[in-house]
Amino acid sequence: MPASVLVVATRNQGKMREYRELLAGWPVELISLDDAGVSEDVDETGDTFLANARLKASEYARLSDLPTISDDSGLEVHALAGEPGVYSARYGGDACHSDADRVALLLANLNGVPWDRRIARFRCVTAIAAPGGAVIGTVVGSVAGMIQFKPEGEHGFGYDPVFHLPSLGQTIAQVPLEIKNSISHRADAARKARNVFQTLVDQE
Numbered sequence: 001m002p003a004s005v006l007v008v009a010t011r012n013q014g015k016m017r018e019y020r021e022l023l024a025g026w027p028v029e030l031i032s033l034d035d036a037g038v039s040e041d042v043d044e045t046g047d048t049f050l051a052n053a054r055l056k057a058s059e060y061a062r063l064s065d066l067p068t069i070s071d072d073s074g075l076e077v078h079a080l081a082g083e084p085g086v087y088s089a090r091y092g093g094d095a096c097h098s099d100a101d102r103v104a105l106l107l108a109n110l111n112g113v114p115w116d117r118r119i120a121r122f123r124c125v126t127a128i129a130a131p132g133g134a135v136i137g138t139v140v141g142s143v144a145g146m147i148q149f150k151p152e153g154e155h156g157f158g159y160d161p162v163f164h165l166p167s168l169g170q171t172i173a174q175v176p177l178e179i180k181n182s183i184s185h186r187a188d189a190a191r192k193a194r195n196v197f198q199t200l201v202d203q204e
Contacts, residue, residue: 005029006197007036009060009070014157019069021181022190026197036064049073049086049125054135062133069193073124073185075159077106077147079113088159099158103151107162110147118147122163122185128196137196141188145172156180 006028008019016032023030042059046052052072061068074088084091084106091102110118122145127138143165151161153173160173165183172180181187 005031005066007031007033007038007060007064007066007068009033009042009056009068012157018177018181018184018186019190021177022187023194026194028197031066033060033064036060036066038063044072044086046072047086049123050127050138052086053125053127053138054129057127057129058133058135061129061131065131067128067130067197069126069128069197071124071126071186071189073122073189075106075163076121076123077110078119079117080109083109100151103159103162106147106159107149115146120145120147120163122159124185124189126186126189126193128193136199137193139189139192139196141185141190141192143183143185143188 004027008016008030010016011033020030038060040063042056044052044056046055049072053070056072057068057070060070072086074085076082076085092105096102096105121142123140123142125138125140127135129135146164146166147162148164148171153161153171155175155177156173161171163172164170165172168175172184
């Protein structure tokens, strides 16, 4: 098994771009599930970010027979009792067909909630598994912000256009990718995951 190859458990090209930026300093070639020849999809059946991250890392590492990094992340809004949370990517179910639909639903559910109660955070749990599927470590990253009243910005994806960063006075979708990758929940987790991956490399 070449330790210089790491499968990112995604087919999302936006996420692949982020990971290539985030892990640019790692001595590793990042490949997607498609690049690894994995056609199967692993259902996110867990009810927590941790359960889903571990499940995907383990199963995709087993299917690819390569070390695999997986994350499960989402938006937790205080005024909505933590929703959409683990269901962020599936918020609204079949009624929502796109990121824009899910953002619109979120804003509708926050209608009438004043600014000072629109506190939220993005949270990311990342897991790394060895070939064969053994999970060797997990880490957690997060970033706090506010949900603003309307979308702004052309960068990013998901809920980025409404996630306001008070320290910058902008949404995540308004800042360049290099800035997002220095402050995001996924960036926080990726920095911590480097030590986990190094443990795997050292075992080779």
